[in-house]
Amino acid sequence: MRTSPRPHPLVQAQRQCGFRYEVLRYGPANGFVPEPVDLRVLATPRDAIRVLRVQLRSSHVLGLAPHEAGRALHWAEQGGWVHALGALHRGEDCGFTLMLRKGRHIEWHVRPLTYLSLSAPPPPPHGPAHAHPYGPAHSPAPGVPATPLRP
Template identity: 75%
Template sequence: MRTTPPPHPTPTQARLEHGYRFEVLRYGPANGFVPEPVDLRILATPREAIRTVRSQLRSSHVLGLAPREATRALYWSEHGGWLPALAALHRGEPCGLVLLLRKGRHLEWSVRPLAYLTLSPPEYTHPRRRG
């Protein structure tokens, strides 16, 4: 008895995607200045990445900054300090910002362009009904 071999499955589709790796690290003397991850995301556009940095500077991190660093953070987020970073991302270059906290700690924001693969499962095709 012969059996029909199963149809060849559609191969998994791989697509090259482009995005921006957004990372926030905290360094402190208590852990020997080993970076401690605070935030890690892949964002779609340079504008979205810079918007996220600006939002974090305005909302949560300003309270723990020394007065001089709070002024720097405010300038960067509100008065155009972010423009060179946005331009660098559009050129395909990384950018970042480091602010000093009290007691020798500091926070580092970095954004890097990246290319990555996304895999999609093969599409299911319903066998045709015979009528």
């Protein structure tokens, strides 16, 4: 008796929204070609701005001039970030750039994006009530003695 195989669940694609968070460093040594420092996709505008603020607060280790360090702290602590948060909620990009020493600079950029999230199908159920979808099991049924495989 021939039976058709059970249909396998398909991979499901879900459309999701997020925020691409990117930090790039530019320098004369590489012809001002962007060098990636950080790249992630965050779920909400608040998450993206939170990460940006934390990185700006610790940016003094980047070798900033005092004026640029003051700009970074002012933006992160005194409300400059509020306008960026509003822009992300409106679906607009936002960013912040700091000048480093010797002509180098670093740029934070956040932009809304839509992407597909793929989820794998659940594993097939195992047990005596369910047949394995990829063929018969290699272990004998309960109560049946095992027979060795012959070459």
